[in-house]
Amino acid sequence: MNLSWWLERSFWEYPDKPAVVDADGTTVSYRELRALANRVGNVLARHGVGEDDVVVTAMSDNHLHVACLYGTLSVGASFSGLNYKLHPGKPVADARHCGAKLAIVAPEHVDLGKRLQAEAGVETVLVTTGDHGLARLDQLLAEAADELRIVPRNAEDVAAINFTSGTSGASKGVTFTHGTLQNSAWGAVFLGGVDSRARNLSLVGMYHSGGIHDSIRMVMAGGTILWSDGWDVDRVIDIFLTRKPNWMYWIIPTMMRDLMRHPRFGELDLQGLRTYVAGEPVPVDLRNALLSKGAQVGNMYGLTEAMPVCVLGPSLYYGDEAAVPIGSSGRPSKGFCTAVLKDPFTGEIIEGNDVEGEVCIKGDVVTPGYFNDPDRTRQAFDEGGFLHTRDRAYRDPDGWWFIRGRTDDIIKPGGEKLSLLEVDATLQAHPDVTDAACVGVPHDRFGEVPAAFVELARPMSEEEMRDLLDAHCIATLERWKRPRLYVLVDAVPRTPAKRSKMATVMKAQLEGMTVRDADGVTTFGAMKVGAP
Structure with a gap:
């Protein structure tokens, strides 16, 4: 249909009911x-x-x-x-x-x-x-x-x-x-209890799966879409105060951190608001901040290939979120798809609890593949019809699922997927760089950002390297993708064949470090000096 x-x-x-309210108030x-x-x-x-x-x-x-x-x-x-x-x-x-x-x-x-x-x-x-x-x-x-x-x-x-x-x-x-999009939207309506009284604050654009889903789900329910037209924390605060949304189907932790830091956050009354936090596991302080304001909060795990919800997530309609342990996204939502854990090397399904593996999914909301891209489609699905997400999850002794990161070189700064291989290639293309490779490092606003390990072709200080390569990345990449931490090394740690970076060794060097948003783009030396 x-x-x-x-x-x-x-x-x-609902012919005369508001369907859409634009950021400027046009209804x-x-x-x-x-x-x-x-x-x-x-x-x-x-x-x-x-x-x-x-x-x-x-x-x-x-x-x-x-x-x-x-x-x-x-x-x-x-x-x-x-x-x-x-x-x-x-x-x-x-x-x-x-x-x-x-x-x-x-x-x-x-x-x-x-x-x-x-x-x-x-x-x-x-x-x-x-x-x-x-x-x-x-x-x-x-x-x-x-x-x-x-x-x-x-x-x-x-x-x-x-x-x-x-x-x-x-x-x-x-x-x-x-x-698949209809199945996902209907499932989301029932999972959350979305009805024609819903006034959903939509924070992500229509170039994103979340914006498409908001536009289908809310019309399906006969609710109202309240567009923020991009992330502007001042404007979002004003929308909360003047238009009183009772739904914010998803928000990512980076956005929530911005709200919490805003001087007018104390004015917000979120009684009656339902929301799912997605993009990364929900930190305790963010969850408590929403709960203290009266919001009903669930942690959701999904991906664009699942339209983009909902592989894991509690029912807000039934109040199931109260039973979910902190840091967990709940259990698989069978109304959307079948989710299993597989061994990322053998592809075998991992049974039982207290186990870790790759999240693999198939079912009513899973994409049939990538448009005009049979090779990538074939690589993403196995013979059993499961889509391999490349996300790792731990299933605890009680059957709760905890997302643990990626099986490949993808990180999620601010909830957006970023290929570290793309950043690697950009850095390696600079004429003053002999070799470069990135890993993820914790960030107090975006959750995780690229940290670049760089071997230079000519002598310069770590600060000079940072400024040179930051300007190069800004000119070549989208600004949000650039490394926020630079580490000057004699040689990038790599496997003996030099084909793969040794991410474990690199991450060990950064153990205990968190880049602060206030630091902007910084260096390993500056972080060491500033360490307590």
């Missing part, structure tokens, strides 16, 4: 959102977009973006929100990979739109408003009809493509089908 029927159904049931009802989505769909159809075509977007998170999602789905096409915050080459490569036919961009992303047309083969680029040498979506919408027949789709048809980082640093297009 086409997911757009859920917008149609909520229009039948649209279900009647208005449905009409706008239909107009978008008619504009797309006029430009030749139909079944199995791909529409990409680069725009703010607001009611128009939600309408673009549903308009795309209604004509039988697939939606992909491009992450315009990345280095411009990434969204261009993503659009090229998925064979996008049409792009919709905001005025501030016109340059990206022109690159999509010139370099990614996108046939048509529409700008949401303004005269920029491109067709204007607002003018086309004014001429379009409010009615549109929804194109039938089945469970296996592609609804969305969400690009996420892979272990090599190159993006992977995770396929969301109408069936």
